[in-house]
Amino acid sequence: MSKIFVDACFGKETPYTPVWMMRQAGRYLPEYMEVRRRAGNFLNLCHAPDMAAEVTIQPVDLVGVDAAILFSDILVVPNEMGMKLDFLAGEGPVFEKPIVNEEDLNALAGGDEAASKLSYVYETIKILRAQLDARDDEKALIGFTGAPWTLATYMIEGQGTKTYNICKKMMYSNPALLHKILKKVTEVVKLYMEKQIESGIDVVQIFDSWAAAIEPSKYDEFSWSYMVEIAEYLKEKYPHIPVIMFPKGIPAFLDKVYGNFDVFGVDWSTPMALAKEKLGDRYVLQGNMEPCRLYSKEETTASVEELQAIMGGKRHIFNLGHGILPDVPVEHARHFVAECQRVSKNA
16 A cells, blocks of 8 residues: 555655654654653663554654654764763763874774664664554655765764764865765765665654755865765665655755755745745755744734645655754644645645
8 A cells, every 4th residue: 555655756646745744753842852761861762662562653653744764863973973972961962083184094994894773773773663564544654864964064063063074174185085984984884874774764864964064165075975976875765665865955956966866855944835936846855843842822823824735746756855854843843744634624
């Protein structure tokens, strides 16, 4: 039986426009916070398949979204390549020893050696696949990865950054080393996503959270080309699995978008009408409500109705233009989902 979300990713007609939210399995849900408390910390939760599966399903049942997105974190990839990762209160993710030189890079596991260490992710997917298949609601399961550039920024900077000066210094002063890092990460990610697909996911999303850190003339060289390499590797082997690309903050780069994938995720800073004009004939578009609109039901409805007017219920998936924030009332998230279904059912 086909899933509405998967059909929509391929641009097929659906009874309504499906909806999900980035970071939908997370801190705005009291039920998530209870599971995280049981786990002890965030990384423990990522490493516990039963609990990770539990929080993956929560927004499907509690909010009504049309797809579950695997609960994990993009940084499990460099962690399993051999970089010690901690999540520190008030600081977020921190790597103990960032990559400084080629010797540091060569010390890391690559390819199947690293991808095989992510077995807890594959076990989570298998649990979810069994749970979803036992239901009759046709909800899809989304797997994901960070883009090589976004992963590399953390690996080089050692933590989140507002300036990206360490990795951008490498970009301009030692581009050969940055490309070696990106290539090694890309090979791991290809196999990681392949193993996610083999474990039972329905859709892949590649997040380039730090896309906006790169100037337009360098974006393809240091990010987009690697994302496309991953997407085309997966599409060649698994043409039935839709691939979603989500580069955050690149309205200036839309003319440069290319590649064999199915859905382009539009962030909130990019006008949906512009994305439709530039890309709508080639890719299904996903997004792109400003997440802070969720604080107001009235503003949420206005945005949903505007998106519906622009897209007309065709070649579109409702979503936020980035992740839902932790202090959004659950009732407002439900309102967003209900409004997306209301306006598109009436189309």
